[in-house]
Amino acid sequence: MDLLALADFTLVARHEGFGRAARESGRPKATLSRRVSELETALSTRLFERGGRSLKLTEEGRVLYARTSRLLLEMEEATAAVASGGEKPRGRLRVSAPLLFCQIAMGKIAAEFAQEYPEVRLEVTSEDRPVDMIEEGFDVVIRVNPGPDESLVGRAFLRDRLVIVASSEHSRPEENDLVPAVVRTEAELSDWSMRSSEGLKSFRIDPVLSLSSLVMVRDAVRAGIGAGRLPLSLVSHDLLAGNLILWGDADAPDIALWVLYPSRRLLSSRVSAFLNKLKRSFPSGAPEELAAFLLR
Incomplete structure (x- = not known):
């Protein structure tokens, strides 16, 4: 051709x-x-x-x-x-990232990236749906526990886990107790199981409130409406301050945030720069590093 x-x-x-x-x-x-x-x-x-x-x-x-x-x-x-004489990052860089990650950290990361690389025009879209990188023109996507995709390569750069928390107004449930709960998805409407020093325990929930954002769920749980299943990074400061009580770890898969990009083309300098920025922001990939962005 x-x-x-x-x-x-x-x-x-x-x-x-x-x-x-x-x-x-x-x-x-x-x-x-x-x-x-x-x-x-x-x-x-x-x-x-x-x-x-x-x-x-x-x-x-x-x-x-x-x-x-x-x-x-x-x-x-x-x-x-x-x-x-050298490849300096420049041009347009389009990134798709999950809503919660954007709310907690992406604004600060994007601002620092823009200062470090003024010739890159960074555009971040906040959405939880899977996107078609080629058809929709994204250079990088950040996804939670993505399924296998032979057309993409990447790595997990941050890990978290779900915990079950509540305000001090609610006592830890016993086996098969009915507990008021704030939920986000239909998958949470079944019984909840959690692991603690007492072992694995299951209890029923009464979904008194359904919200579409994990930040809203956290705020409602903090207000004493009911228990919630939330990422540790989102509630770690409330746990330290005593605003929330940890009931136990949710019996659910760990959360891994992956940064992905198409494998069919060479990695551009602007994508490499963005990947390095994520690595510097989360050197160990621990939940506490993501939680730290809430205080910055």
Whole structure:
């Protein structure tokens, strides 16, 4: 495939028109149009829908643009880095991260990252849903206990665990007791089990309040509404201050936060810089390190 034609197609798609692409790049409009037509002929498919004054990507064009635009951008950056004698992090960096992690830590991490790397334009999206990194244009995603994905590589950089806590108004339950509880998901509506010095114990819950955010759950539990299952990092300061009482560890899998990125392309300097920032922020990956961000 002609890389020059592919680069011209990406340029036109990015600027949504031949005229605008020609003005931005200084390339003749006729040359860009000819290159794109040659690429369409080579691929035997139409990449743009051409109207009177509008230019719109076809479905095939959107797929091609999504999969090649970042590769070409990284090639340009690599060439510029070699020419300047070193690769300095620069350009746009899009990150998707879970809501709770964003609420606790990402604002501070992002601010420090922006100060350290002023030529990187960091964009963080807070969401718990799984995203398609290629189709949605993310460079990095942070996920909790992600499932296996052969197209992604990464590492766990932070670990936490669920604990069951309540205010001092509520006493620790006995086996099969009915306990008022603040819940976040339907999975919590079944009986709860916890591990403590007394061993494994199960009890029933009465879901008196259902909230969509773990921060809201923590605040409601702190107010004495009922017990809650919460990450240790989110309640460790309340436990030390005596605002909440630890009943025990929830009988649930440990929490691991993973940072992931596509394995099909070379790691850019801006992604490497972001990964290193996470490593410096959480050198041991312990819950206490995440809890420390609440006090900063």
